[in-house]
Amino acid sequence: MSFEVAIRWTEILLGFAFAQQSLEHLYAKAGARALFFARLLLAILLIVGIQTAWAAYLLLLLALVMLHRFQGPYNGGADRMGLLILCCLCLVYFLPTQRWKEIAFGYLALQLVLSYFISGWVKIVNSDWRNGTALRDVFIFSAYPVSGSLRAWSESPRALFILSWGVILFELLFPVSLLSNISLAIALVIAAIFHFSNACLFGLNRFFWVWVAAYPSILWFQNRIMATGY
Amino acid sequence: MLHTLKLLIPALVPSWRFFDIIAPSPRVQFTLLSAEDEEPQSWHTFRPRPANLSFIQMLGRMLWNPHWNESLFIASCAERLMETPTEHSENEIMQRILCDLASGVISNDSPEVSHLQFRLLVVERHGDRLQEDPVYYSHVEPIPRQDAV
Numbered sequence: 001m002s003f004e005v006a007i008r009w010t011e012i013l014l015g016f017a018f019a020q021q022s023l024e025h026l027y028a029k030a031g032a033r034a035l036f037f038a039r040l041l042l043a044i045l046l047i048v049g050i051q052t053a054w055a056a057y058l059l060l061l062l063a064l065v066m067l068h069r070f071q072g073p074y075n076g077g078a079d080r081m082g083l084l085i086l087c088c089l090c091l092v093y094f095l096p097t098q099r100w101k102e103i104a105f106g107y108l109a110l111q112l113v114l115s116y117f118i119s120g121w122v123k124i125v126n127s128d129w130r131n132g133t134a135l136r137d138v139f140i141f142s143a144y145p146v147s148g149s150l151r152a153w154s155e156s157p158r159a160l161f162i163l164s165w166g167v168i169l170f171e172l173l174f175p176v177s178l179l180s181n182i183s184l185a186i187a188l189v190i191a192a193i194f195h196f197s198n199a200c201l202f203g204l205n206r207f208f209w210v211w212v213a214a215y216p217s218i219l220w221f222q223n224r225i226m227a228t229g230y
Numbered sequence: 231m232l233h234t235l236k237l238l239i240p241a242l243v244p245s246w247r248f249f250d251i252i253a254p255s256p257r258v259q260f261t262l263l264s265a266e267d268e269e270p271q272s273w274h275t276f277r278p279r280p281a282n283l284s285f286i287q288m289l290g291r292m293l294w295n296p297h298w299n300e301s302l303f304i305a306s307c308a309e310r311l312m313e314t315p316t317e318h319s320e321n322e323i324m325q326r327i328l329c330d331l332a333s334g335v336i337s338n339d340s341p342e343v344s345h346l347q348f349r350l351l352v353v354e355r356h357g358d359r360l361q362e363d364p365v366y367y368s369h370v371e372p373i374p375r376q377d378a379v
Contacts, residue, residue: 024296067237071318072310074303077248083241115246122250137252141353141360143305146291146298147283200288203298 003102006220007092008049011056013213014085015046018059020209021075021082032069038062053093060090078206084111085214102224109221112214113175116191120171129168132161144202170194184222188215254354256308257362260327261349264342266370273349274336276327277301300326308350311366323348324371331373346371 001009018039025036039062045055063083066074073079091104123129128137139145140154153160170190177187192215195208259273277297291298304326307319327348330336350366 020293024294024299027296028300064234064238068234070303070322071316072237072306073241075299076302076306077244077246080241080244083238084244087242111244111246115244118246119248122247126250128252134249134252137355138249141355142252142255143257143302145279146288147279148281149283196292199292200285203291203295203302205292205295206299208292 001216001219001223003098003105003220003224006216007089007105009216010085010089010213011046011049011052013209013216014082014089015043017082017206017209017213018043019047021206032066035062035066035069053090056086056089056093060086075206078204078210081115081207081210081214084108085210085217088217105217106221106224108214109217112211112218113178115211116171116174120168120174123164123168124172129164132157132164135160135164135167138202144204146201146203150201167194178218178222178225181222181226184218188218253309254352256305256312256365257351257353258304258308258323258327259349259351260336261347262338262340262343262373263345263347263370264340266345266372268345270347276323276348277304277330308366311350312352315366320368324368328371328373344373346373 022036022040022043026033026040039059042055042059042062046052046059063086073083085108088104088108092101095101095104123134126134128134136154136157139151139160145151145153170187174187174191177183192208192212195204195211199205199208258276260276261270261273263270304323307322310316310319311323324346327336327346331338331346347370348368349364351362352365353360353362355361
């Protein structure tokens with residue numbers, strides 16, 4: 001995937017993620033509707049490819065206003081990843097040379113790899129994750145399961161043990177997938193299924209759309225590394 | 231401005247420590263009072279999760295999930311209140327309870343109800359047993375009259 005194509009896909013996917021979030025906020029009764037209406041319009045500009053640089057700069061400004069309004073991210077990690085992608089896009093538009101633009105976009109690819117690897121690392125060093133207790137706790141008392149019936153999954157320790165190790169190993173091994181186009185494509189499909197499962201079970205739909213928006217960066221990065229070696 | 235920029239830093243240099251530990255989890259409960267100084271008699275869970283959700287409903291929530299995402303934000307505010315109480319976090323939760331009350335999501339048939347309070351319970355596992363303890367009580371908020379909302 002070329003640099004230009006990867007940037008364009010990032011604009012479209014991030015624009016979609018922001019538009020989806022903004023529509024949800026416009027529906028919410030206690031939200032800051034004017035902010036999210038402006039965000040929706042700017043996200044549409046990103047999607048259709050009109051004045052994308054100015055749209056991104058204004059989205060970044062709005063993001064700062066929202067950070068102030070909610071005294072932090074509204075939806076934790078999903079908002080942080082969205083903001084990271086947006087900052088990297090703004091740098092790509094702003095920086096003067098192709099080399100610096102690529103460094104900014106490469107930073108996004110690096111953070112995407114780290115988002116999986118570090119998540120796996122902090123789990124494998126925790127004995128509760130290694131023996132399946134942590135995932136059991138997620139189902140039994142955390143705020144995340146979307147229905148009462150999902151709490152019953154906590155009564156299947158063997159399945160949760162296998163699931164825990166599946167998640168840990170996938171996250172830790174994700175960087176290895178950069179070795180080839182095919183292994184990366186397979187890893188990204190598995191990662192998307194992982195985020196889709198989290199969206200279904202824990203209602204984390206925003207993570208799915210935002211993380212997918214970062215995938216063009218890693219596809220470009222892998223091509224770049226394999227083609228030039230640096 | 232400086233504070234807002236400080237909030238930006240975790241997005242630029244993220245820690246990515248998702249679910250590293252499963253911390254005690256907050257629950258929001260509220261009570262409706264007929265006077266500011268009335269002793270609460272009963273507490274109700276705010277936005278209880280549904281008993282069941284079909285796969286089709288889960289698929290729909292991939293695109294449209296405002297209610298749940300707001301509930302996750304309320305959980306974040308509750309966690310912030312447990313760590314460092316701020317007026318902002320308390321107001322964010324209070325406003326959403328008031329909204330649900332005004333829109334009829336929370337039923338209130340009693341004309342005597344005039345005030346609202348919420349509390350936070352922390353749920354954690356001790357061995358095989360789950361324990362719930364109240365850890366925070368909000369101020370008592372007057373409920374705006376329906377025609378004033």
